[in-house]
Amino acid sequence: MNKPDEQFDQKLTQHYKERKARTTLSASQQKALLNNASHKKPSRLSFTLQLTSLACALGVFAFIVFDSNEGINHAPKTVLNTIDIHDYSIIKTHEITPSGSYTSAITEQKHALDTQHANSLRLHQQRHIEYGTLVKVDNDWYIASCNDEVLVQIKQSLLSDLKGKHAVESGLNTGDMLAMAHNGKGQIVALKHAGAGVRQCGA
């Protein structure tokens, strides 16, 4: 840096300092700044925003969950291999007990359906042929009855007994519409294809 530049910079600094000394806040202005700042509480805006965001997120989450649950309830109950027992009000179980006697039971899923339970039981005992879709096969068979809220569970014990009596038609697969033949006591005595005339519930 040459001499004139140095001199200029020195003069610049000198004048700047002078200018700064002349341009200060008055005592009252500084006091006002201190008072304003000391009495100002930090805004709760950021906290409020966080809370609002959380509420929105929860709302969206709840909407997704409940909306999808509603979707499940309206979905066909005979979707293969996707049984949700809670979709059914009643589960009728047929089996041969270890003592060799035939038992069938209806398990209520909802206590408020006592009356419906009684009616279903009456229909169950009166009906001779009941139709339904074979929805799942493992040890037991699960047949979604055309009586909309009934899932018929046929336990391995009864299946073995019926097969032993050649009362189960061969070639029954999941998705097939079945006819369940009942005797006068409401016991299932045979399982077979529903036939060409009955391909879906209500047909």
Added chain:
Amino acid sequence: MLLSIKLWLFETPSKDCMASYAKSGDNRYLEQLISLYSNDLYHYLVTQSNTHLAYDVSQQTWLKVIEKRHLYQAQTTPKAWLFKLARNTLVDEYRKQQRFVELDENTHLPAQQNEQGNNNSISNINYQAFDSALKQLSFVQREAITLQQEGFSLADIELITQSNHESVKTRLRYAKQNLKRLLGANNEQA
């Protein structure tokens, strides 16, 4: 145990009041900050605007310090952070008022024609002439030279003005050239 008691008893206050305030929210630190920097900040704002707007923006800036203290990072100097807040507040205020801010940093200003001609020497430059010349610089040139005189490093000026290194250097160079022209100081060099 004894050491921790000793530390507690003889704890020296942190030099970075801003960091302490950001951490604790204790108004004592805020008051220290105001005492330390309010005049520097006010002078910068007056240089870039006028006394009325400078005081108004100054108040807004201190309120922003309270609101945004959690955003302060101790890596930057507290003064630079305060000036950055003040600068942004001032620019926002200009935008609200729809006032044009001169950003042309390559402006060459004509030499001042005074009664004595162009025979001013550096030693003859008086305060009024300096003040007048400073006010004639563009916003960014005046800002660069003011921040440099305030003691900020180039890196600090880059942070405060959110500009790159070369821009800051160019603004400083042109600011000085223009001041020399306006004050007639070039004649002595010639």
